[in-house]
Amino acid sequence: MRVLYTLLIKEFKQIFRNKFMLPIIFVVPVVQMIVLTYAASLEMKDIKMAVVDQDHSTASRLLVSKFSGSPFFKINLQTNDYEEAVRMMNRDQVDVILHMYHGFEKRLYTGQATDLQLVVNAINATEAGLVNMYCTQIINGYNSQIRAEWFGFGDSGKIASLEIIPQLWYNPMLDYKIYMFSGILVIMVTLIGMMLTALNLVREKEMGTTEQINVTPVRKYQFITAKLLPFWVIAIFELAFGLVVGRLLYGLPIVGSLGLLFLFTCIYLFVILGIGLFLSTISNTQQQMMFMAFFFMVTFIMMSGVFTPTESMPTWAQKANLVNPMAYFMRVIRMILLKGSQFRDLSREFYSLSVYAVFMLTLAVTNYRKTT
Numbered sequence: 001m002r003v004l005y006t007l008l009i010k011e012f013k014q015i016f017r018n019k020f021m022l023p024i025i026f027v028v029p030v031v032q033m034i035v036l037t038y039a040a041s042l043e044m045k046d047i048k049m050a051v052v053d054q055d056h057s058t059a060s061r062l063l064v065s066k067f068s069g070s071p072f073f074k075i076n077l078q079t080n081d082y083e084e085a086v087r088m089m090n091r092d093q094v095d096v097i098l099h100m101y102h103g104f105e106k107r108l109y110t111g112q113a114t115d116l117q118l119v120v121n122a123i124n125a126t127e128a129g130l131v132n133m134y135c136t137q138i139i140n141g142y143n144s145q146i147r148a149e150w151f152g153f154g155d156s157g158k159i160a161s162l163e164i165i166p167q168l169w170y171n172p173m174l175d176y177k178i179y180m181f182s183g184i185l186v187i188m189v190t191l192i193g194m195m196l197t198a199l200n201l202v203r204e205k206e207m208g209t210t211e212q213i214n215v216t217p218v219r220k221y222q223f224i225t226a227k228l229l230p231f232w233v234i235a236i237f238e239l240a241f242g243l244v245v246g247r248l249l250y251g252l253p254i255v256g257s258l259g260l261l262f263l264f265t266c267i268y269l270f271v272i273l274g275i276g277l278f279l280s281t282i283s284n285t286q287q288q289m290m291f292m293a294f295f296f297m298v299t300f301i302m303m304s305g306v307f308t309p310t311e312s313m314p315t316w317a318q319k320a321n322l323v324n325p326m327a328y329f330m331r332v333i334r335m336i337l338l339k340g341s342q343f344r345d346l347s348r349e350f351y352s353l354s355v356y357a358v359f360m361l362t363l364a365v366t367n368y369r370k371t372t
Helices: 002-017 021-039 058-068 082-090 104-109 125-151 176-207 209-214 220-250 258-281 286-302 315-323 325-339 347-371
Strands: 047-053 073-079 096-100 116-120
Touching (some): 002 021, 002 220, 021 176, 021 220, 047 058, 047 082, 058 096, 058 104, 058 125, 082 096, 096 125, 176 258, 176 286, 176 325, 220 258, 220 347, 258 286, 258 325, 286 325, 325 347
Parallel strands (some): 047 073, 047 096
């Protein structure tokens, strides 16, 4: 134990003397928590709209006012020429075109089929889906208002009144920052646990100190433990720091048990440390390690559900996601913080991460012994 203690003291001193690692440990997490939480949002604001009104009626002006009064839309063009609106969309100056044909009000008032064209720029499929949803909601509300005011359906009782009172659980204000911030915490912990561990070990290999350790009485398990444990501690500290920042800046709800969250974090970090150790054993230089770590990080992040639900992925992608540790921890941290889930709700993730941790650490340690 004295040898391990001495090695741990040496590792902590070495980490805090490293001018490259210190910004990653202290600066990068703060930037991620503050900048990415606001930037990585699926909320659509200032949607650029072109209105082609060829009717110039009270009904068409009322519909335009519905869009101009919405906080999501910004009308950049009002014209009679549909081709002009198309040219603006081709130049990416508008995102959606609302086209009302001549006779729009007349057909609407006489109860005939009324045509209304909505052209959405669908280069970004996610953005197009949200724009279409916002437009559909406004048009449906406009349609209900017209039917009630012009035809008196609201007072005559010809249409049964159905009142829907939604009840939103876990995020009643629909604050996307809360959902996004929990995902940023997972990325932050993974970055420190995997990349810094691998960089530290490969750096020892490049400097030649690994060979020097091999001829000393220091055993392999002591050397590896001393290399992994500091980043395990630092990652847990970063998570605790992130929870404080989230609570103070964004009002992050902490509904569930913090003890349960940190238990899962400890298990998850063993998985990530194992992956970092494995990457260091198959890399000869820090540059090689960075390329491989970048590949794994990007793949894990994009498939973890931080931006899009994993349930919406194709079946093959969901099956491939079984080997993605970030997907497990992403689900765990959101369910504990936002839903207050207990261990019985997350037992599958716990046992999966535990098996994953044993497998990765065993593989990494075995491979490390073979290559050093």
